Amino acid sequence: MTPSRESRGAGTWLIGGAVALTTLCLGLCAWWLSRPVTVEEGPPQVVEVASKPAPREPPPPPRTRPSTPVAAPPPVEEPAPVPVDDPPPEGKSGTALYQRGTKPLKRGLVVPEGFELPPGYLRHYQATDHGQAVPAILMFDPDFTPKDANGQPIPIPENRVVPEELAPPGMPRQMLELPAEPEDGDAP
Numbered sequence: 001m002t003p004s005r006e007s008r009g010a011g012t013w014l015i016g017g018a019v020a021l022t023t024l025c026l027g028l029c030a031w032w033l034s035r036p037v038t039v040e041e042g043p044p045q046v047v048e049v050a051s052k053p054a055p056r057e058p059p060p061p062p063r064t065r066p067s068t069p070v071a072a073p074p075p076v077e078e079p080a081p082v083p084v085d086d087p088p089p090e091g092k093s094g095t096a097l098y099q100r101g102t103k104p105l106k107r108g109l110v111v112p113e114g115f116e117l118p119p120g121y122l123r124h125y126q127a128t129d130h131g132q133a134v135p136a137i138l139m140f141d142p143d144f145t146p147k148d149a150n151g152q153p154i155p156i157p158e159n160r161v162v163p164e165e166l167a168p169p170g171m172p173r174q175m176l177e178l179p180a181e182p183e184d185g186d187a188p
Contacts, residue, residue: 106126106139112137121144138162
């Protein structure tokens with residue numbers, strides 16, 4: 001489709017107007033920068049230069065402790081402690097609050113490192129209480145709800161670990177073997 005004569009004329013007019021406006025702006029800037037600037041002359045400024053340096057002030061005397069005792073500042077009121085729902089266990093604080101074995105390892109299908117997961121699945125990495133990494137297991141993405149052939153949601157386990165029957169096609173079916181945990185006395 002070729003543009004009509006009116007639309008070609010309007011486009012040419014717009015381009016010509018833009019070029020004219022740009023030229024006008026550049027001309028005004030050149031004129032403004034090239035005009036002479038007059039400086040008003042006032043009485044001459046006299047600057048005196050000191051021939052000898054000004055005498056220095058003596059340093060302040062060193063601070064000494066006052067001979068009279070100074071009253072201690074009044075005690076600061078501490079804000080009331082915020083009540084806690086669950087107080088910490090007796091005699092435990094800091095990192096001792098986090099006991100080993102409080103979050104058991106999840107057992108599920110091992111995801112091979114090179115296997116590309118379809119949308120809705122993810123690798124869940126875990127480690128033992130002693131820092132030993134275990135292979136990643138297959139879990140459902142929290143933002144994903146699997147659906148059957150009719151578009152109805154499929155119920156999934158509460159812990160979001162993918163059961164064998166819902167694993168993506170082509171993924172090997174190997175369950176994670178949980179490593180034996182050394183006793184606290186055997187820890188490295």
